[in-house]
Amino acid sequence: MTDHTPGSGNQPEEPTPRPEGTSASTGDTPPAGVSPQQPQPPGSPQPQQAQQPGSPQQPQQPEGQQPYAQQEATNPYVRPSEATSPYAAQPEGQQSYAAQGAQPHATQQFPHAPWPSAGGHAAVPPPPQRSRRSGLVAGVAALALVCGLVGGGVGGYVGYQFGDQGPGVTSLDESRPARSISTAPQGSVQQVAERVLPSVVQLQLVTARGSGEGSGIVISDDGYILTNNHVVDGGGARGQITAQFQDGRSAPVRVVGTDPKSDLAVVKADITGLTPAQLGRSDDLPVGAPVVAIGSPFGLSGTVTSGIISAKDRPVRAGGESGSEDTVLNALQTDAAINPGNSGGPLVDMDGNVVGINSAIYSPGNGQGQAGSVGLGFAIPIDQAWRIANELKERGSATQTTLGVLIGVGNQPGALVRNVVPGGPAEQAGIRVGDLITKVDTRPITDPDSLVAAVRSHAPGDRVKITISGGGGDRTVDATLAGQG
Structure with a gap:
């Protein structure tokens, strides 16, 4: 065939x-x-x-x-x-x-069209007994046409009936859940925020010179709060500071102790039943670790932002008198959004532990308005802040770690020794005027600020190795750092 x-x-x-x-x-x-x-x-x-x-x-x-x-x-x-x-x-x-x-036609073919039956199934009726092809063709074509008309008529009638019943169901007609059922995944920003927010406060300062706002961290259930010195600076006898807590309560606070050199302060509110923050550690915090910043930027209390640790051991001048080494911080750098008002708030890891105190941002412009975040924020490492906060809470003052030298800028990268404090750690270690300090332990020293930051990252009594570049070549000495009030 x-x-x-x-x-x-x-x-x-x-x-x-x-x-x-x-x-x-x-x-x-x-x-x-x-x-x-x-x-x-x-x-x-x-x-x-x-x-x-x-x-x-x-x-x-x-x-x-x-x-x-x-x-x-x-x-x-x-x-x-x-x-x-x-x-x-x-x-x-x-x-x-x-x-x-019927004989098959060579040029015209028509598929059979279904015919509605009483049982709900489509069936094709038997064809009439004809010998002419045209009868079959016309019959099938007419059948298809009738089916098309019936289908179109039924569809149009159904569409008209539904359309006549008014608008369809919308999302606004649906019932809403009684509450959000979202569950924060372990280690998520949401979970961190839920844990840390009750321990963050907004501090409002009113002085004769004007008003300002900042943030603070609850460190005891009876009202002790850790913040930046520059947040409460001026809030002495002539100023007033108020704390706004996350549970809606507010209370006036008094200054317990300040340390301008580390840009830290502790204040106290006469209130109980607070949730203290959990303090972590910053010495082994890796670069690239995710972190969350919480505070009151531009007065917006309870603001949560997230990012990573961008760098560590960053020498930064912030929080005090511009150009003074008294405000040099050995800072953690982060790209989490930090803005004016975030100062004194916590920088936390993904377990909700405080790893830094947000203190400064980089401002590339010289405009008259307030600077905003450009992804370069800086925080005081919690290892340093924990020691100083303890001293401020107990004594109202803190000791600073010192090497016992006055330094300046030399002709080469490093910190040039211009004077040595008699009897201090530097003199006892054999450091002389004119020496160029280029390293503390394994940390490179490229300028005076980096030496200040490196020394302040330690506690009094810590023993460090100092690398010196002098006339006779490089040498290394051991020095035991001291503390001064």
């Missing part, structure tokens, strides 16, 4: 007649997608086949007619298939339908 594609202009060969009453599949392989018929005794009526939803009804085959199943894929009225011509095959399990006595 030659291959025939509908619409190609070729006529299919006449199938070979089979003995009367034999099965369409006996001795032959049915075409793909066509279900074989069951054998029936000659002359017996064909049983009704169970119809699949949407499948056409199988007509009985009278004697003398060629079985439609033997026409294989050549009959143009067979249902479409993915592998052959659009009208080449019927899905498996469905029976094909062809007009009895």
Whole structure:
């Protein structure tokens, strides 16, 4: 049998007649997608086949007619298939339908259109007994048209009925949950904020020179608060400081102790039932570690921002008199947003432990307005702040770590020794005027500020190695740092 594609202009060969009453599949392989018929005794009526939803009804085959199943894929009225011509095959399990006595047309093919039945399934009625092709073509075309009109009319009526019932359901009509069910993942910024926020306060300062705002950290449940010196500077006898707590309470505070050189201060509010912050450590905090800053930037209390530790041991002048080494900090650098008003607030790790006291930001411009965050913020390491806060709380003052030298800028990178304090750690270690200090332990010293920051990062009594560049070459000495009030 030659291959025939509908619409190609070729006529299919006449199938070979089979003995009367034999099965369409006996001795032959049915075409793909066509279900074989069951054998029936000659002359017996064909049983009704169970119809699949949407499948056409199988007509009985009278004697003398060629079985439609033997026409294989050549009959143009067979249902479409993915592998052959659009009208080449019927899905498996469905029976094909062809007009009895009709010959396939070479140029016109029409798929069968489903007809709605009372049972809810589509069925195709048996075709009339006609010998003319035009009758079948016209009948099928008319059937398809009627089905299209019926479908369009029903769809239009349903659409009209629904549209007549008013607007559809919107999100505004839905009931909302009683509360947010979001659970903070372990180590998330959300969880850190939930833990630390109760321990952060807003400090409001009013003096004869004006007013200002900053932040503070609760360090005891009975009202002790750690903050920056420059936040409460001026809040003595002629000023007033008020603390606004996260639980909505407020109370006036008094200054317990200040240390301008470290830019730290401790104040006290007469209030109880507070939540003290958990203090961490900063010596082993790696660069790149995630951190969260909390405070009151521009008066917006309880503001939470996040970032990373961008650098460590950064010498920074901040929080006091501009240009004075008294305000040099051995700072942690972070890209978490820190703005005016964040000063004195905590910088915490992802466990909610305080690792630094936010103190300064870098301001690249010389504008008249307040500077904002450019991703360069600085915090006092908690290792240094913890020691000084203890001394301020207990005695009202703190001791500073010193090497016992006066330094300046030399012709080479380092800190040039201009004077040595008699009996101090430097003199005892053998450091002389004119020496150029280039390293403390393994930390490079490139200018006077870096030496001040390196020394203040230690506590009094710590022993350090000092590398010196002098006339006879580099040498290393051991020095025991001292403390001074």
